[in-house]
Ligand code: SF4
Ligand code: SF4
Ligand code: SF4
Ligand code: SF4
């Protein structure tokens with residue numbers, strides 16, 4: 001049996017969930033024996049294979065048009081989409097800004113912060129357009145929600161090893177934390 | 180008895196039991212949010228929905244009384260889906276991003292309920308409406324964004340405390356928890372009892388002191404009693420790495436059923452006094468650190484010439500916050516062995532002495548605090564239960580909505596006035612005249628002479644007298660803050676009046692071991708007179724100005740204390756002792772319950788318990804003290820039956 005292909009990507013998160021993935025230490029070797037890790041922010045390949053992967057993992061919420069594109073691309077190229085971590089599952093810490101208007105958040109970030117001198121809000125047309133922060137499931141259908149801020153290495157190991165063995169992981173009891 | 184089937188369990192329960200309670204008895208768990216065992220069932224959140232065979236819709240288990248042959252299902256798909264739906268709705272109403280919430284991790288009942296249903300995400304996202312945060316209260320913060328409108332706090336404030344500070348404003352999604360008519364909590368009628376904070380299931384009411392210092396799963400907990408006063412409320416002390424984290428009311432405690440006042444819950448958290456860590460001896464004008472052996476031998480050397488010198492010997496005074504056995508040892512050492520005629524307590528019998536004089540021939544004439552809840556009329560006199568012994572005040576206030584008439588008698592308006600129409604403001608120091616006026620009115624005599632003196636119109640006196648006379652179950656809660664010149668007479672006429680009215684009497688007395696001190700006759704008014712040396716077993720009590728002043732010219736002063744104070748600064752020997760959290764010992768409440776206070780924290784290394792210190796002194800004197808304190812306490816007749 002060939003190893004299932006897995007791709008990961010990050011969006012509006014803090015990279016903490018990917019750090020937690022690395023936190024599984026030497027068990028990463030066990031995981032790599034079970035899966036074929038393709039594209040990810042921590043490997044050279046940055047986009048999931050055009051030919052498709054079995055499992056797509058997304059960290060972070062969706063807070064601009066670029067994230068929307070990333071999420072849709074991943075969804076279109078994977079069979080099973082995993083929302084990894086509170087930001088992907090709920091919106092998480094970045095979603096705090098939803099309690100303000102985008103205009104207010106931008107002004108705070110680029111002009112009003114105490115360390116900013118001569119700040120301005122970037123308007124380059126190349127840049128993605130900011131949106132309200134959304135959970136991944138608000139933009140594309142999600143198959144498995146793995147909450148946690150971040151999910152612990154044990155939870156991630158459980159999810160990946162179950163998926164590698166062709167099972168849909170159940171997240172419950174000791175593995176269920178929203179933090 | 181009704182026969183029921185809950186899931187696959189058959190059980191028999193008494194009529195009137197709710198489905199939720201029946202399930203509890205059968206060992207079937209039904210999730211709840213708005214329900215709390217200390218409160219009346221409310222039926223607001225709907226998380227407890229269950230399927231009842233024959234019923235068209237799901238029914239809330241917390242409010243539904245069982246009927247015979249009822250078949251209840253708590254685990255069907257329909258029930259589980261309803262729970263998930265209800266939780267989803269709650270999560271969507273406000274901000275429940277758990278990672279930055281104070282209670283997330285084990286202390287949130289909402290989060291636990293979601294975990295219980297295996298919810299990995301929210302089917303409905305929140306509506307992003309921000310709500311205010313009220314940080315105006317000195318002890319806690321109200322974070323509206325985490326509030327689920329379960330009204331547990333509102334009901335606790337009303338049903339348990341009788342304070343009615345909290346309420347709800349507006350309706351639907353705009354509903355907001357408010358204090359009074361919408362003022363900041365810090366300037367509201369709140370009396371800082373903190374019961375609302377303890378009962379809140381979410382992170383909406385945040386205790387400033389304990390926030391982020393560890394959750395239930397991280398801390399250890401010790402059940403013990405509050406030593407704030409002689410009510411003896413049960414508490415749970417939460418601690419972590421020998422640090423005090425939080426004090427909660429013990430829901431299982433018979434006396435208080437979980438409620439506490441600010442003195443029990445919040446004040447001990449804000450301990451600002453400096454701890455005494457090592458024995459000290461006065462040398463060359465200053466206090467210098469010493470070993471215990473050195474300190475004790477200096478004490479002995481200086482005491483020796485005064486042993487058995489009665490009125491020219493060693494005056495001794497001990498705190499009524501000390502455990503019963505310590506007070507008994509202390510009495511033996513100073514009265515019997517060192518032979519002093521001035522051995523007393525910091526309360527000097529202020530709240531108890533006149534009362535016991537009456538107990539001598541009458542025997543116990545007071546009743547248990549629990550009698551309050553049966554009263555239809557309650558008069559309070561000679562004390563202010565909104566300042567001291569506050570939980571007894573809660574017991575009274577919370578009865579008012581049920582129709583109990585409450586008559587607080589005081590010299591000036593008190594915190595009770597807002598809750599009752601029957602407050603009596605009388606002329607300062609004229610309690611005796613007031614009681615005599617009532618007595619006359621009840622007997623059908625002219626009361627005008629007394630009523631005038633007491634500053635209350637005879638019409639009002641007659642009204643109150645009628646109220647008292649008509650009552651079927653009258654309780655008089657009294658203190659001894661009476662005119663000092665007429666204290667005995669006032670109490671005597673109060674007892675006479677109570678007898679006439681067939682009233683039950685309760686006096687909350689003073690500090691935690693007020694009654695024990697009285698029973699051991701540590702009740703003299705303190706005077707140094709001809710005494711040459713003095714020993715003050717202060718424990719963790721603050722010395723009063725009066726006592727500091729009286730000890731001003733003593734030639735040799737020993738202070739046994741937990742904290743630095745103006746008195747330790749004057750001492751010749753300072754003996755550092757444990758505070759209330761670091762020792763165990765027995766206490767007798769104002770109404771005669773014997774309770775054990777348990778040790779929650781370890782003491783600093785060079786500090787001894789109060790008991791160890793008194794026993795060390797006995798040891799220096801080469802005597803063995805009698806340990807049977809409970810017998811000694813019961814030797815004299817007491818005002819209330821001691822268990
Ligand atoms: S109140 Fe409970 S559910 Fe809401 S954010 Fe806090 S921990 Fe999470
Ligand atoms: S602290 Fe006590 S009095 Fe104040 S609002 Fe809460 S329950 Fe009411
Ligand atoms: S503050 Fe707490 S107890 Fe009060 S209604 Fe809100 S969630 Fe319930
Ligand atoms: S009433 Fe007395 S025993 Fe009860 S909490 Fe208040 S101070 Fe402590």
Ligand code: FES
Nearest residue numbers: 222224225227241
């Ligand atoms: S617990 Fe029954 S309705 Fe809230």
